[in-house]
Amino acid sequence: MNSAFERSRSRRVLLLLGLMFYLVPVASQAQEASIIGQVTDDTGAVLPGVTVTATSPALQVPQVIAVSDERGEYRLTQLPLGTYAVEYVLAGFQTLQRPGLRVTAGFTAKVDVVMKVSALSETVTVSGTAPVVDVASTSARTQLTRETLDLIPTSRAGLQSMMVLAPGVRTNLDVGQPTANPLFRAFGQNGDSWQQLDGVVTTSPKGGNQSGNWFDSSVFEEASITSVGNPAEAPSRGIQVAIVIKSGGNDFHGSGSLIQSGKRMQSDNLDDKLRAQGITSGSPVAVRWDRSAELGGRIVPNKLWFYVQARARRDDNFSLGGFNPDGTPSIARQIQRFATVKLSQQVSPSTRVVGFYQHLGQTGNQAATQFAAWESRQVTYVPVHTGKVEWQMARGNKFMSFQYGFWNWYYRRNGASDNVATSDQLTGIITGMNVVAATRQHEGRKGVKGVVNWYKPGLLWGNHDFKVGFDYTPGAHADRSTVDRGAAGNYILIFRNGAPFQVDAKSNPTDPSSPVNYFGTYLQDSWTIARRLSLNLGVRYAHDNGFLPEQCRVASRAPLDVVFPAQCYPFIQFNIWKPVSPRMHFAYDVTGDGKTLIKGGWGMYVHQRGIDELQMGNALADSVATYTWHDLNSNKKFDVGEVNFDPNGPDFVARRVEVGQALSGAVPNPNEKEPMTDEFSASFERELIPNFAVRATGIYSREHNTYRVQNNKRPYDVYNIPVTARDPGPIREQR
Structure with a gap:
């Protein structure tokens, strides 16, 4: 029997509303993070020339340094995911320190600070939590940190165990079977997914379920799951999964x-x-x-x-x-x-x-x-x-x-x-x-x-x-x-x-x-x-x-x-x-x-x-x-x-x-x-x-x-x- 491929023009309309409560930020596809912000004095005037220094055990260099521009804005980019201490220094002002800033893969954290005039050499430590809303990302993503993956009760079976945590995503039931082929379905539409393991594309070249995507979830440092609003760097509309593998450090x-x-x-x-x-x-x-x-x-x-x-x-x-x-x-x-x-x-x-x-x-x-x-x-x-x-x-x-x-x-x-x-x-x-x-x-x-x-x-x-x-x-x-x-x-x-x-x-x-x-x-x-x-x-x-x-x-x-x-x-x-x-x-x-x-x-x-x-x-x-x-x-x-x-x-x-x-x-x-x-x-x-x-x-x-x-x-x-x-x-x- 001979048959021919033919495409008929059809329309399918989906109008779905997803409501999500989340404890972690939303991230972009990139594996690196950013910290951005503006430095002002206590009158609201912008401060150019402020030296902004970030340090972290996640860095393979001693520190990352930026200087605020004429608008008082600074930008620390290409930061490996981790917890950072950020220091702000300008002559004639109190040195400001902001420890405990946790950034996740692809996340842009907005941190604005106010520096006060001081004739003395003194340092002020500002405590606070890291932002949880990404001001730069235009996509709807679910970010899963290592702590989240460890604490939430799942089977640790790989992609299925993570996707069940993303609103709007429907995969096959996570029963702990280590060899199950995950299904990628979000907001009523199936297929066209795109999976990456530390930047390596592991999407099956065929349609349907994704055979061969059996990974060791215990090596995952973080994972982001995107279901809506993929940018131009994403080749398809379907679920985008980006996984970051753990790295070494200066400490064993x-x-x-x-x-x-x-x-x-x-x-x-x-x-x-x-x-x-x-x-x-x-x-x-x-x-x-x-x-x-x-x-x-x-x-x-x-x-x-x-x-x-x-x-x-x-x-x-x-x-x-x-x-x-x-x-x-x-x-x-x-x-x-x-x-x-x-x-x-x-x-x-x-x-x-x-x-x-x-x-x-x-x-x-x-x-x-x-x-x-x-x-x-x-x-x-x-x-x-x-x-x-x-x-x-x-x-x-x-x-x-x-x-x-x-x-x-x-x-x-x-x-x-x-x-x-x-x-x-x-x-x-x-x-x-x-x-x-x-x-x-x-x-x-x-x-x-x-x-x-x-x-x-x-x-x-x-x-x-x-x-x-x-x-x-x-x-x-x-x-x-x-x-x-x-x-x-x-x-x-x-x-x-x-x-x-x-x-x-x-x-x-x-x-x-x-x-x-x-x-x-x-x-x-x-x-x-x-x-x-x-x-x-x-x-x-x-x-x-x-x-x-x-x-x-x-x-x-x-x-x-x-x-x-x-x-x-x-x-x-x-x-x-x-x-x-x-x-x-x-x-x-x-x-x-x-x-x-x-x-x-x-x-x-x-x-x-x-x-x-x-x-x-x-x-x-x-x-x-x-x-x-x-x-x-x-x-x-x-x-x-x-x-x-x-x-x-x-x-x-x-x-x-x-x-x-x-x-x-x-x-x-x-x-x-x-x-x-x-x-x-x-x-x-x-x-x-x-x-x-x-x-x-x-x-x-x-x-x-x-x-x-x-x-x-x-x-x-x-x-x-x-x-x-x-x-x-x-x-x-x-x-």
């Missing part, structure tokens, strides 16, 4: 943990009604433990820092109704082993190099279930590799950063039997080799990105923070290859209540390639007017190129070589998208004290090409062809001659891509347009008391060019039989 620090649980610490919901139905147990935990150790410190003081961590998790669960061949209850086993290394080198007072690497080795052994036999379980191994090298330079009002990063993972599925796989559509009974055994899922990204910041005060009625950046990802991939299934055969026998019905012919062996090359660049200006109005204006351009390279396959083992012969396939070019996406947002400080803000704006966001969209047109994609089965000798085993495997013959039923059960044989639509979304947002933020604020957000969004798939062999004009439904009339209340 370390910790360890041991968490243990089991069946005795688990409750159930069994009652007399369930017991009367013969249900005597749920799915109890067999073994669950979590062990970790970490150490950070200095190799060379103020020059070279290190952080290392190791963690292991085990999660074994009894399978309800599943039994081993010896009659004992069956147990599903899962083990994760993490290792993380991070190095930070201060090459010079203005130059810094950061590198990190995290490895996950995950093994699993499925259990038998009420319907799947012990021999039909999967035995899996999943390695995940994530790392980067980043160069940073800060000079005056300019900052530059360039990074090479990579993220890739492999899912090796093996079987536990050489018997032919069977599946009964009515009873659900499964026997033989696991259906998806002998497959190798592989996904990943690697690429470079860079950004240049230039802060220019006193230009066009205000201060400007210009940002120019790019990100380039060549060959992003998310394909699934297969190997021959050996004695089990490359097919599955389908029964209906024990009666032979169909045969699913698998395309093994195959090794498809469906890459996407993506390049994005943006220009952004954060324009502050009169210290109360901030405009975030930006535009983004993307070159999104999905294609199928020329590729070949070997023939499947006979008799399936009729369905999947040795063949080479030509290069196929899908439409190259070149969208331009403007974004315009604002933040207005209503009271002028940084405690009450109105934020809002509009942005256009473009869907990125997904690998799964290309796979429908890739003849080498792991696929299944279904045929009618004639069990001529009634032995309930497949014998040669019982199926006509001609794709154009009478026994052919359908063909689909195995991943996502999508259609196969698709062809690109030359008139295809990229999906886009217009998003309008407005929010109100108010700091009520120190360390406590409230935010209300409203969203209106409209989608264009939404995807759908057209069957070219069944055009609209063949549907000529009217379908009518009788109006049942008014519903009468039953008495």
